[in-house]
Amino acid sequence: MMRTRPLKVALLGCGVVGSEVARIMTTHADDLAARIGAPVELAGVAVRRPDRVREGIDPSLITTDATALVKRGDIDVVIEVIGGIEPARALITTAFEHGASVVSANKALLAEDGATLYAAAEKHGRDLYFEAAVAGAIPLIRPLRESLAGDKVNRVVGIVNGTTNFILDKMDNSGAGYSEALDEATALGYAEADPTADVEGFDAAAKAAILAGIAFHTRVRLDDVYREGLTEVTSADMASARRMGCTVKLLAICERAADGRSVTARVHPAMIPLSHPLASVREAYNAVFVEAEAAGQLMFYGPGAGGAPTASAVLGDLVAVCRNKLADATGPGESAYTQLPVSPMGDVVTRYHISLDVADKPGVLAQVATVFAEHGVSIDTVRQQGRPDGGGEASLVVVTHRALDAALSGTVEALRRLDTVRGVASIMRVEGE
Ligand SMILES: NC(=O)C1=CN([C@@H]2O[C@H](COP(=O)(O)OP(=O)(O)OC[C@H]3O[C@@H](n4cnc5c(N)ncnc54)[C@H](O)[C@@H]3O)[C@@H](O)[C@H]2O)C=CC1
Numbered sequence: 001m002m003r004t005r006p007l008k009v010a011l012l013g014c015g016v017v018g019s020e021v022a023r024i025m026t027t028h029a030d031d032l033a034a035r036i037g038a039p040v041e042l043a044g045v046a047v048r049r050p051d052r053v054r055e056g057i058d059p060s061l062i063t064t065d066a067t068a069l070v071k072r073g074d075i076d077v078v079i080e081v082i083g084g085i086e087p088a089r090a091l092i093t094t095a096f097e098h099g100a101s102v103v104s105a106n107k108a109l110l111a112e113d114g115a116t117l118y119a120a121a122e123k124h125g126r127d128l129y130f131e132a133a134v135a136g137a138i139p140l141i142r143p144l145r146e147s148l149a150g151d152k153v154n155r156v157v158g159i160v161n162g163t164t165n166f167i168l169d170k171m172d173n174s175g176a177g178y179s180e181a182l183d184e185a186t187a188l189g190y191a192e193a194d195p196t197a198d199v200e201g202f203d204a205a206a207k208a209a210i211l212a213g214i215a216f217h218t219r220v221r222l223d224d225v226y227r228e229g230l231t232e233v234t235s236a237d238m239a240s241a242r243r244m245g246c247t248v249k250l251l252a253i254c255e256r257a258a259d260g261r262s263v264t265a266r267v268h269p270a271m272i273p274l275s276h277p278l279a280s281v282r283e284a285y286n287a288v289f290v291e292a293e294a295a296g297q298l299m300f301y302g303p304g305a306g307g308a309p310t311a312s313a314v315l316g317d318l319v320a321v322c323r324n325k326l327a328d329a330t331g332p333g334e335s336a337y338t339q340l341p342v343s344p345m346g347d348v349v350t351r352y353h354i355s356l357d358v359a360d361k362p363g364v365l366a367q368v369a370t371v372f373a374e375h376g377v378s379i380d381t382v383r384q385q386g387r388p389d390g391g392g393e394a395s396l397v398v399v400t401h402r403a404l405d406a407a408l409s410g411t412v413e414a415l416r417r418l419d420t421v422r423g424v425a426s427i428m429r430v431e432g433e
């Protein structure tokens, strides 16, 4: 039976995501009420710029005092789509203290200090839901926290940042320049308020921390995640990838160690074969593979960024927490019981593509091969190419078999010390083979 008294929702932030949340709450009000079993009412919208015209939002709901809004006491659910660490963290914990459940899209905060948020939710018997925080519209958090709760996840790998995928796709397929592609991603509402978070890999690393924590039932923070962005990826790297039958993607990879005693989480550009399903993920789409012991391999794919797709995930969470509230129940909280440590990047085993500028003279190839062998890194292929401009130099592209990241770093350091190696033009990991 439908409850007539509405559940009250406070919206914090009315930017790209918040404005879409407000729009869908209004246009789908009847369906949401039917699915929840009670009407949901937008009871206040906290913004920073109150003078801005916000179509479809009653101006009397607008406030610049987010703290007063979450302290009102009559709010059932707070939706936090401001982003950043503070004041978002203080607003969320205050919301719990005043009896509200929280839906958030804030991966930066969850990866920085999820433990504080989970603890506050548990202390006050409220829900913390954040489907929108990882891979936008794609249902991924709920499948990991609920559907796969009876299985053992060993690996999560995928593309989790829409902006960087959009940039790489444009550079690779339409020849667009880096800045032009980033500007377009920003205009489309994919990029973070500070797009450095996207291009330097912080956003994907935050998502990797959240995914690894949930998948392996341990606590993983942003600082635990090895991170490289795509600012160092050159058009020469992309061309080299093409020659190998590969493309370049920014991947997030979370793995349980073979002995099960630790985990790793990393974000970096990688070459993947064009035949790999992740290679065909275009524009701002995301795709994530989850490998679980009993389920096998699952693939999640869809829009990973943008106002409406992200709002879809927020509203799904809103329905869930409202249903919980009416049932006087709460959904899953933090599950970190395994307390598995996060191993450093040096422990990761993968393949590498290394591009060297070397002296074009006899014996150089043998010298380089010896350095690889001395560090226990086995070479798969080598391609040497004289420079068209001559000058006694050549490019040497080495692709390795699987090797320890620490051994590869040692190899590169030793190569840099060789007189015949003029420079290390690029090092990129090769995944998905
Ligand atoms: N845009 C996207 O595709 C996605 C965004 N997210 C996350 O959603 C959150 C919001 O992102 P966007 O809407 O894209 O950002 P945005 O920058 O468009 O919107 C944030 C809004 O919050 C307002 N704001 C900042 N401080 C405030 C305060 N103290 N009180 C009231 N309002 C305040 C800003 O003026 C701005 O309008 C972030 O955590 C972001 O990481 C998550 C998934 C996808």
Ligand SMILES: N[C@@H](CC=O)C(=O)O
Pocket: 133, 134, 135, 136, 160, 161, 162, 163, 164, 190, 191, 192, 198, 203, 304, 305, 306
């Ligand atoms: N900036 C993010 C937005 C969604 O999380 C991205 O580009 O993926």
Ligand code: NA
Pocket: 131, 132, 133, 134, 135, 136, 137, 138, 139, 140, 141, 313
């Ligand atoms: Na999601």
